[in-house]
Amino acid sequence: MAKGIQLYLNAGLLSGIASEIAEGADGIGLYRTEIPFMLHQRFPSESEQIDVYKQVLSAAGERPVVMRTLDVGGDKPLPYFPIKEDNPFLGWRGIRLSLDHPELFLVQLRAMLQAAGKGNQLQILLPMVSNLDEIDQTLTYLEQAFTELNQELNTILVRPKVGVMLEVPALLYQLHDVAKRVDFVSVGSNDLTQYLLAVDRNNPSVSSLFDSYHPGILRALKMAVDECKQYDLDVSVCGELAGEPYGALLLVAMGYHKLSMNQASLARINYLLRRVSQQELSELLSTVLCQSNGQQVRTLLGQFLQQHDLADLINP
Numbered sequence: 001m002a003k004g005i006q007l008y009l010n011a012g013l014l015s016g017i018a019s020e021i022a023e024g025a026d027g028i029g030l031y032r033t034e035i036p037f038m039l040h041q042r043f044p045s046e047s048e049q050i051d052v053y054k055q056v057l058s059a060a061g062e063r064p065v066v067m068r069t070l071d072v073g074g075d076k077p078l079p080y081f082p083i084k085e086d087n088p089f090l091g092w093r094g095i096r097l098s099l100d101h102p103e104l105f106l107v108q109l110r111a112m113l114q115a116a117g118k119g120n121q122l123q124i125l126l127p128m129v130s131n132l133d134e135i136d137q138t139l140t141y142l143e144q145a146f147t148e149l150n151q152e153l154n155t156i157l158v159r160p161k162v163g164v165m166l167e168v169p170a171l172l173y174q175l176h177d178v179a180k181r182v183d184f185v186s187v188g189s190n191d192l193t194q195y196l197l198a199v200d201r202n203n204p205s206v207s208s209l210f211d212s213y214h215p216g217i218l219r220a221l222k223m224a225v226d227e228c229k230q231y232d233l234d235v236s237v238c239g240e241l242a243g244e245p246y247g248a249l250l251l252v253a254m255g256y257h258k259l260s261m262n263q264a265s266l267a268r269i270n271y272l273l274r275r276v277s278q279q280e281l282s283e284l285l286s287t288v289l290c291q292s293n294g295q296q297v298r299t300l301l302g303q304f305l306q307q308h309d310l311a312d313l314i315n316p
Helices: 017-022 034-039 046-059 095-100 102-116 132-153 169-178 189-197 215-230 245-254 263-273 278-288 294-307
Strands: 006-011 028-032 065-068 122-126 161-166 184-187 234-237 258-261
Touching: 006 017, 006 263, 017 046, 028 258, 034 046, 046 065, 046 102, 095 102, 095 132, 102 122, 102 132, 122 132, 132 161, 132 169, 161 169, 169 189, 169 215, 184 215, 189 215, 215 234, 215 245, 215 278, 215 294, 245 258, 245 263, 245 278, 245 294, 258 263, 278 294
Parallel strands: 006 028, 006 258, 028 065, 065 122, 122 161, 161 184, 184 234, 234 258
Antiparallel strands: none
16 A cells, blocks of 8 residues: 555544544545534524534544535525525525625634634635635635634634645646645545536436546646645545545545545555555556546446456446
């Protein structure tokens, strides 16, 4: 297995986080803060959010926790905050909504900072970022929350690392500028694939065109990790691709060392990656990137697993 591969947990519900972390995750690579929002009948207060975030940080022990700021809209509506749009996946969602409602955004940032206190576990992740101004605005609000709390609490809180989701293709071409502003990037492979292929993955009429193994998608993912390394920008993948045997093989082959996935995938991916070498994966990748469609890619990956007596890990 390639050295230094870390496997993280994607989480949203509090129940079971501690036991899931104990089963082998190196931390929480994506905590979906929208889940508590969706379970309420109103926007949760600052103190309510502090309580939830403290529980998440505590459940992770001393391991890192990446908390994504509120990511609603698209396929994740809030019942008490209806958004009606013709094309919600290209609409008012993620960081766009938060920046348009600073009164809500500041409450969430303040709650995260207070929950983390003087610990260094917390990392804050911004969803659906499409331009540098959104990062700059967010950092201004984070600085405001940080300054206010230090004054109110008469203490010095720890300034958390900040990262952005790489979901909008345009950001692929601004990673040099992104690296000047944030500490890390987390690739959201589901939305990045959707936007690169111009396919609504929830539309049955075109869902067959949604293919994370499309060679164009794979080349974009390779470009992302190469550029992040060039600019010394920490990078991970938290989309479904990271939790699939085929996807995990390719991502590690490309040079991704941090994969975040649902709890059900952790043991299987850990088992798989311990039984392949980086050299083998590099050779596989060079062949895969020359293919012309996703089916050819999957065929090659299936053959690779069969050759290594790992065919039982192939997704049904």
